[in-house]
Amino acid sequence: MPQPRLMQGNEACVEAALDAGLRFYAGYPITPSTEIAEMLAERLPRAGGVFIQMEDEIASMAAVIGASLAGMRAMTATSGPGFSLKQENIGYAAITEVPCVVVNVQRVGPSTGLPTSPAQGDVMQARWGTHGDHPIVALSPSSVLETYVLTMKAFSISDALRIPVILLTDEVTGHMRERVVLPDPAILPRAERPVEGSAPGDVPPMHHFGEGRRMFVTGLYHDETGFWTESSAAADRMIRRLVAKVERRRNELTMVDRWYLDDARVAVVAYGCVARSALRAVRLARARGHRVGMLRLSCLWPFPDHEIDAIAGTVDALVVPEMNLGQIAGEVERAAAGRCRVVRYNRVDSELIRPEELLPVLEDA
Amino acid sequence: MQATEWLRADHLPHIWCTGCGHGTVLGAVVRAMEKAGIDRDRTVVVSGIGCSSRAVGYLDMDTLHTTHGRALAFATGIKLARPDLKVIVLAGDGDLAAIGGNHLIHAARRNLGITTICFNNGIYGMTSGQLSPLTPGGYRTTTSPHGHLERDFDLCKLVQAAGATYVARSTAYHVQQTILLIARALAHDGFSFIEVFSQCPTYFGRRNQMADPVAMLEWLRDSTVPSGQAARMTPEELRGRWIIGELYHAKDVPEYTRAYRGLVERLTRAEDDQLAAAEAARAD
Numbered sequence: 188m189p190q191p192r193l194m195q196g197n198e199a200c201v202e203a204a205l206d207a208g209l210r211f212y213a214g215y216p217i218t219p220s221t222e223i224a225e226m227l228a229e230r231l232p233r234a235g236g237v238f239i240q241m242e243d244e245i246a247s248m249a250a251v252i253g254a255s256l257a258g259m260r261a262m263t264a265t266s267g268p269g270f271s272l273k274q275e276n277i278g279y280a281a282i283t284e285v286p287c288v289v290v291n292v293q294r295v296g297p298s299t300g301l302p303t304s305p306a307q308g309d310v311m312q313a314r315w316g317t318h319g320d321h322p323i324v325a326l327s328p329s330s331v332l333e334t335y336v337l338t339m340k341a342f343s344i345s346d347a348l349r350i351p352v353i354l355l356t357d358e359v360t361g362h363m364r365e366r367v368v369l370p371d372p373a374i375l376p377r378a379e380r381p382v383e384g385s386a387p388g389d390v391p392p393m394h395h396f397g398e399g400r401r402m403f404v405t406g407l408y409h410d411e412t413g414f415w416t417e418s419s420a421a422a423d424r425m426i427r428r429l430v431a432k433v434e435r436r437r438n439e440l441t442m443v444d445r446w447y448l449d450d451a452r453v454a455v456v457a458y459g460c461v462a463r464s465a466l467r468a469v470r471l472a473r474a475r476g477h478r479v480g481m482l483r484l485s486c487l488w489p490f491p492d493h494e495i496d497a498i499a500g501t502v503d504a505l506v507v508p509e510m511n512l513g514q515i516a517g518e519v520e521r522a523a524a525g526r527c528r529v530v531r532y533n534r535v536d537s538e539l540i541r542p543e544e545l546l547p548v549l550e551d552a
Numbered sequence: 553m554q555a556t557e558w559l560r561a562d563h564l565p566h567i568w569c570t571g572c573g574h575g576t577v578l579g580a581v582v583r584a585m586e587k588a589g590i591d592r593d594r595t596v597v598v599s600g601i602g603c604s605s606r607a608v609g610y611l612d613m614d615t616l617h618t619t620h621g622r623a624l625a626f627a628t629g630i631k632l633a634r635p636d637l638k639v640i641v642l643a644g645d646g647d648l649a650a651i652g653g654n655h656l657i658h659a660a661r662r663n664l665g666i667t668t669i670c671f672n673n674g675i676y677g678m679t680s681g682q683l684s685p686l687t688p689g690g691y692r693t694t695t696s697p698h699g700h701l702e703r704d705f706d707l708c709k710l711v712q713a714a715g716a717t718y719v720a721r722s723t724a725y726h727v728q729q730t731i732l733l734i735a736r737a738l739a740h741d742g743f744s745f746i747e748v749f750s751q752c753p754t755y756f757g758r759r760n761q762m763a764d765p766v767a768m769l770e771w772l773r774d775s776t777v778p779s780g781q782a783a784r785m786t787p788e789e790l791r792g793r794w795i796i797g798e799l800y801h802a803k804d805v806p807e808y809t810r811a812y813r814g815l816v817e818r819l820t821r822a823e824d825d826q827l828a829a830a831e832a833a834r835a836d
Contacts, residue, residue: 250628256616
């Protein structure tokens with residue numbers, strides 16, 4: 188029987204990464220993600236894997252992509268300022284279709300901001316941080332256990348679709364300690380990198396350096412041979428296929444939890460650490476007789492338009508509490524398309540949103 | 553040998569301008585690979601962004617064309633993941649000495665087993681002729697139209713000070729020497745670095761009264777001194793001239809991936825010993 192353990196989110200991320208077959212980690216120290224690097228520095232060499240502290244955030248992202256191209260499952264972890272620095276190479280991984288996982292334990296920004304305090308300010312950066320249209324998946328856990336599960340999923344999605352996947356956690360989820368019983372990793376679905384013969388039509392088989400294929404990999408727009416091209420038709424074909432890899436799988440990538448939505452007149456849409464206090468507020472409101480429900484998002488990108496679409500016509504209002512100034516609320520408004528009110532509740536002062544402050548918002552919505 | 557045996561003939565002709573030195577340097581690179589007995593199917597060549605970085609498109613082996621300045625950081629990941637592969641970085645002076653300077657000194661410091669070849673034409677050619685950290689003082693570029701006030705790096709001294717264990721310099725004029733030095737660098741177990749001066753008549757030469765590629769090659773010849781000859785010259789005689797040849801070679805510094813492998817073996821052996829001790833204790 189697996190024993191319950193007391194562990195923090197960053198630790199659960201490490202356990203999941205190792206269970207997912209992580210072989211390479213390159214990183215740079217930054218609060219509040221540093222524990223991930225420290226634990227992997229201790230454990231990866233013992234498991235025959237590679238840990239390296241690079242000279243900067245940019246180099247960490249580059250080394251991760253290089254190792255992945257050489258056949259290792261690879262990951263890096265960072266926070267806001269480092270996430271900004273990694274963006275160019277995240278775009279490189281997207282256009283060259285190199286699987287990799289980037290953990291961003293969010294803190295208050297912009298700039299150095301409030302380095303030891305939680306925020307959800309990097310939601311849009313996770314989607315659009317690198318230049319140009321590109322595919323991306325971003326997952327956001329609310330608990331230590333979910334950090335484990337979503338880290339495993341991040342590797343799985345990244346390998347299957349050959350894309351960078353962002354694990355968008357936050358200072359609270361990363362540092363909070365909870366009692367958890369980790370699932371048996373063998374029962375969690377795990378995808379491999381596509382190979383010749385079994386690759387889906389829109390995800391090419393993955394080859395690695397050293398196989399004698401003499402392959403060429405470039406961040407330039409390229410044709411199906413991988414060689415740079417200035418053909419506008421080939422360029423159009425390439426970028427539309429890359430973006431469609433994620434877009435056409437929006438339904439299967441969607442991960443939500445629903446509470447009390449059947450009779451709800453008001454529904455909360457929340458994610459990450461905020462979803463914890465939001466659920467408490469929803470239960471307090473229901474105890475007072477209010478018909479309030481909740482939709483929790485675990486996958487932020489691609490945004491689950493269809494889930495919002497399904498409830499926008501049945502509720503009077505959607506309440507979107509966030510520790511930013513409304514980065515997901517805008518998506519909710521777009522998907523709700525005027526069929527219900529969308530009420531924003533935002534904090535950017537480094538303080539958690541508490542259930543008691545959300546309760547009157549739900550009652551008045 | 554025919555250099556074209558090492559090239560992706562279907563992607564030629566290359567993009568470089570008439571009179572550019574990069575083709576000469578690339579030719580020296582593949583001849584050095586042949587000379588050093590490189591197994592091209594166990595070799596990865598990595599580059600960044602710029603004129604010289606396009607070379608990887610023409611090399612018929614595993615090649616990676618990365619982001620500006622970051623070739624060595626990508627190469628670090630490859631070498632750590634596959635220490636058994638030969639990893640070579642081709643990069644321009646802007647790529648290595650400006651935007652990628654941090655990666656250069658740290659790869660050298662770690663003594664990672666990567667051979668780095670700098671195609672130094674002293675100019676940003678791909679963006680049509682701006683100042684680089686290796687543009688010699690006083691010369692004109694589109695961003696130093698009145699003459700360059702900054703001092704340039706001595707890149708070989710920089711990487712040697714940072715920890716590189718093989719350092720050499722040559723030019724596109726001294727082709728045979730370039731082949732020899734690159735071959736030696738490829739045989740070296742540790743971070744090896746060769747700076748090769750290359751000519752850019754189009755963007756450097758035209759602004760500095762050397763529009764003729766031959767004039768530029770003569771300038772490379774006349775502004776360099778072989779290391780043996782330099783040893784007999786006074787500092788006054790050497791002023792304004794670059795020393796070419798093998799500049800530094802240390803043989804007793806552990807290569808990084810070898811040292812890392814040692815760590816892994818030590819840790820796994822310690823764990824095996826612990827397990828064996830626990831087994832023995834149970835048996836008692």
